[in-house]
Amino acid sequence: MSGDEMIFDPNMTKKKKKKKKPFMLDEDGGDGLAGEEAKEVETKEVEPEGGDDKELDLDEDEGRKKEPSDDLDDLNFFNQKKKKKKPKKVFDNDIEEGIKELKIEGEQTEAMEEDDLDLMLPAKKKKSKKVDFEEGEVLEKDDALEDDEGKNNDGISFSSSTGPAWAGSERDYTYDELLNRVFNIMREKNPDMVAGEKRKFVMKPPQVVRVGTKKTSFVNFTDICKLLHRQPKHLLAFLLAELGTSGSIDGNNQLVIKGRFQQKQIENVLRRYIKEYVTCHTCRSPDTILQKDTRLYFLQCETCHSRCSVASIKTGFQAVTGKRAQLRAKAN
């Protein structure tokens, strides 16, 4: 990794500049909304009976569930592209699935309207279904869950569907399904939560410039410190410890680091810093204060008022990379 990237090449930086502007808006959110709307339209067409909505939400959840897992991706530096695609794709699939299901259900419901309500047979599956119905067991369930009849049918006929599948089958519900259900209910009850859950921490990208051949300058170092509400000293110590080099702040408040580093690499380190020393470990809000108490650093959250200690910065073992003769000369 480092080997290749460490060579400075001007093309790289140019490319990055191009990428810089349009990103940071969370695609997922936008698409998610669009998808929701689309779904709502769909559901309206179909005239759903209770169960349908829930099922859709479930599908959506599965798409969403993948987002918060990667904390680090939330801190995005404008020009970050990488992982965005993945959850979206999953989501799309889910939408398609959902729509497909819906369509099939739509057919069912239409059929239902034509048929007597007691029968509730899907038009297409009529023949295969009839057998099921005669078995009595299913009928029993239908009686119990009169209102979400459609879903019930669905559970039986499309076993691959991701809905609250336990409703129709004999098997017990799984933990995941219950979890999904709880989150659905939570979302229904207080919609604000949804916004709070996928908060993104957007930050200025660090400006990293090469100074000569062996040094790197981090131009907006103090700006970033201010943005994060952290002492430059603390961030400096972290950066130098992580990168395993030495460096100092020069007259123009730039940080000059020994060694060749690219913006991407500094970003990675910054991201780690933010995760460890800026965002609250409980609620992940960046609105925190770092205090020093009896030699330990504590992170005090201004949003949820939690307080937890954070690891101290340690340089650890440093190998000898310079010339040994020089070291010896210095020692004497």
Added chain:
Amino acid sequence: MSGIQNLQTFDPFADATKGDDRLPAGTEDYIHIRIQQRNGRKTLTTVQGISADYDKKKLVKAFKKKFACNGTVIEHPEYGEVIQLQGDQRKNICQFLIDIDLAKEEQLKVHGF
């Protein structure tokens, strides 16, 4: 007297307790994997914090063979024995340590860019 096995001074369970508390490589402290830049595009990887139960020399031997790089064990007064390898072997080392069950993923702390 010494012919009777029960009366021998050798205790077959002497090292049993040691085995008990030997969760894979000292669970509470991390194994730090760091990278350092050298001249040009050369780098060094250091592995600090592997528990004393493991023979670092043998580990280095395996590393060297597996990753096709040179390496050495350095005795440090504070950090103990530290493995030092040539080149950026961070990913390789993580993979290797997890594969041989020397450490779990959450124990490894990779530093550097």
